Amino acid sequence: MSELSVEAVESLADDVTVDAPEYVLYGGKGGVGKTTMAAATALASAREGTATLVVSTDPAHSLSDSLEVDVPGEPSRLREDVPLYGVEIDPERMDEGPFADGEGEMGMGGMPGMEAMMGEDGPLGGDGGDGPMGGMGRMPGADEAAAMQLLLRYMDDERFDRVVVDTAPTGHTLRLLELPELMDSMMGRMMAMREKLSGMMDSVKGMFGADTDPQAGLADLREMAERIERLRAALRDPGRTDFRVVMVPEEMSVVESQRLVSRLAEFEVPVSTLVVNRVMQDLADVTGVETEWFVAPDLEHCKFCQRRWDVQRNALSRAQDLFRGREVRRVPLFADEVQGEEMLRVVGACLD
Numbered sequence: 001m002s003e004l005s006v007e008a009v010e011s012l013a014d015d016v017t018v019d020a021p022e023y024v025l026y027g028g029k030g031g032v033g034k035t036t037m038a039a040a041t042a043l044a045s046a047r048e049g050t051a052t053l054v055v056s057t058d059p060a061h062s063l064s065d066s067l068e069v070d071v072p073g074e075p076s077r078l079r080e081d082v083p084l085y086g087v088e089i090d091p092e093r094m095d096e097g098p099f100a101d102g103e104g105e106m107g108m109g110g111m112p113g114m115e116a117m118m119g120e121d122g123p124l125g126g127d128g129g130d131g132p133m134g135g136m137g138r139m140p141g142a143d144e145a146a147a148m149q150l151l152l153r154y155m156d157d158e159r160f161d162r163v164v165v166d167t168a169p170t171g172h173t174l175r176l177l178e179l180p181e182l183m184d185s186m187m188g189r190m191m192a193m194r195e196k197l198s199g200m201m202d203s204v205k206g207m208f209g210a211d212t213d214p215q216a217g218l219a220d221l222r223e224m225a226e227r228i229e230r231l232r233a234a235l236r237d238p239g240r241t242d243f244r245v246v247m248v249p250e251e252m253s254v255v256e257s258q259r260l261v262s263r264l265a266e267f268e269v270p271v272s273t274l275v276v277n278r279v280m281q282d283l284a285d286v287t288g289v290e291t292e293w294f295v296a297p298d299l300e301h302c303k304f305c306q307r308r309w310d311v312q313r314n315a316l317s318r319a320q321d322l323f324r325g326r327e328v329r330r331v332p333l334f335a336d337e338v339q340g341e342e343m344l345r346v347v348g349a350c351l352d
Contacts, residue, residue: 017352018045018162021240023155025165026275027173027264028246029256033277033331034058036338036347037246038166039066043341044348045162046084053085053160057151058168061088068340075154085160089150152227155234170260178267236268244273247319249280249312254319261322274326275351276316278333280309286330287349295335 018024024041026034035056042054053075056063063086064071069078071086078086155163167173234240243264247257261271282296283289297305331350338347 017048018050018348019352020045020162020242021238022161023163023165023234023241025167025235025241025243026246027167027170027243027260029170029253029260030060032246032248032253033275033338034246035062035066035166036344037244037275037277037331037351038164039063040344040347041351042084042086042162042164043067043082043344044352045164046079046082047345049083050161051083051085051159052162052164053087053154053157054164054166055086055151055154056088056166058166063088063166066339066344075157075159087150087154152224152231155231156227170256174260174263236270238270238272241269242273243269243271244275245271246275246277248278249276249315249319251311251315251318254315254322257319258322272326273329274323275329275331276319277331279330280305280312280333281330283332283346283350286332289349294332297333 018041020041024038026038026041028034035058038054038056042052045052054063054067054071056071061071067078067086069086071078071088073088073090075085075087078084151165154160235243245257245260245264247253257274264271279286280297280299283291283294297309299305299309329351331347334343336343338344
């Protein structure tokens with residue numbers, strides 16, 4: 001198997017730089033270390049003075065554990081010394097914007113919010129509800145729609161120069177990427193319906209003296225449609241977005257990564273970087289820096305280590321076509337938990 005090219009850094013004690021565009025998304029199957037990579041990249045970005053927001057869209061959040069700080073449900077500054085901000089998206093919290101949630105709240109300029117329509121008692125669903133989705137529970141895609149709405153807002157936020165996203169596991173990520181097309185179609189139908197009803201709403205307004213502006217809802221829908229289109233354009237622009245696929249050196253992870261890269265290509269989302277996590281190699285082989293504290297696998301005397309390394313090498317060999325033409329970053333298997341600033345800075349050096 002040919003060796004992967006890895007760029008060395010001078011010292012793990014030095015601040016590493018982040019050679020990345022304004023949006024960095026980490027994707028891959030669950031449990032491969034996306035949260036760690038996102039946290040390390042965001043921390044390194046903030047340490048070089050770039051106002052950075054790290055976002056978790058994974059329902060099973062672990063960003064707080066990685067950073068060893070509570071990450072709230074709204075973008076908040078996590079550090080006073082560096083411009084690091086964070087947010088863990090709660091897809092059930094839809095209380096603002098054109099998809100507003102909450103009892104009695106309305107979204108889309110007078111129409112029920114997405115959660116209200118898709119929820120248990122809404123016209124589209126619910127357990128035991130009378131709508132077309134009645135008895136099916138929460139409408140599929142509702143969580144992804146919520147995440148998409150909030151992600152749109154954060155990526156447009158002028159407070160942040162870089163946004164790093166820890167995406168949900170592969171299946172959720174693909175559904176989230178499908179949403180722009182889905183929402184485009186949905187909004188087109190809703191806008192057409194609102195336009196047809198605007199005359200009737202004018203009549204109602206005249207009869208009852210209501211001050212509801214029927215055009216307000218159309219404006220909300222058009223604004224959301226424009227933001228979705230900007231997000232789509234950003235995801236497809238390699239100058240603005242780097243979608244990084246994280247994998248571990250195991251056959252099933254390679255297969256999953258190949259599938260993800262192919263699906264992303266269908267959405268015209270380029271993948272320029274692959275991160276291979278938990279490689280059984282010395283940290284010095286990955287970063288070019290000798291360290292005393294790193295405990296490397298004993299590939300000379302440990303039979304278990306030797307067999308696991310054979311498994312990893314076979315998986316990496318199979319992935320050579322996947323690596324071709326892309327930047328490859330390796331992160332070694334650490335004996336300790338990867339939590340807190342010092343360990344994240346080490347991972348950041350591997351990603352530099």
